[in-house]
Amino acid sequence: MKTILFAAAVLGGLPAAAMAESSHIMFDHSTMAGAKHEEEAAVSGTGTVNSVDADAKTVNVTHEPIAAIGWPAMTMDFAVAEGVDLATLEAGASVSFTLTRGADGIYIIETEQAR
Numbered sequence: 001m002k003t004i005l006f007a008a009a010v011l012g013g014l015p016a017a018a019m020a021e022s023s024h025i026m027f028d029h030s031t032m033a034g035a036k037h038e039e040e041a042a043v044s045g046t047g048t049v050n051s052v053d054a055d056a057k058t059v060n061v062t063h064e065p066i067a068a069i070g071w072p073a074m075t076m077d078f079a080v081a082e083g084v085d086l087a088t089l090e091a092g093a094s095v096s097f098t099l100t101r102g103a104d105g106i107y108i109i110e111t112e113q114a115r
């Protein structure tokens, strides 16, 4: 939640149009067409890592469309589960990953590996 709160603070002073363009951390993908909120099974996707913040346990990923949850291709920040070893990931890596959705409705990366 620390990341989300930080993002909210940073975005707080920006006009609405700028917020719409900003990080997907604040964006509730679940409102997108095709999203099935009731199904909480892990969702898999692929993408390219843009940056890794091992201290914050976040990665910025440009991911391919994830049809299972109705996401288009996009670039976004993900929080990463405790079990994921970010030391093995670096900018430019092509990865596959699985997502799980927390009680707050935010998807996080549950597993991630180079491909």
Ligand SMILES: [Cu+2]
Residues within 6 Å of the ligand: 024, 029, 071, 074, 075, 076
């Ligand atoms: Cu996204």
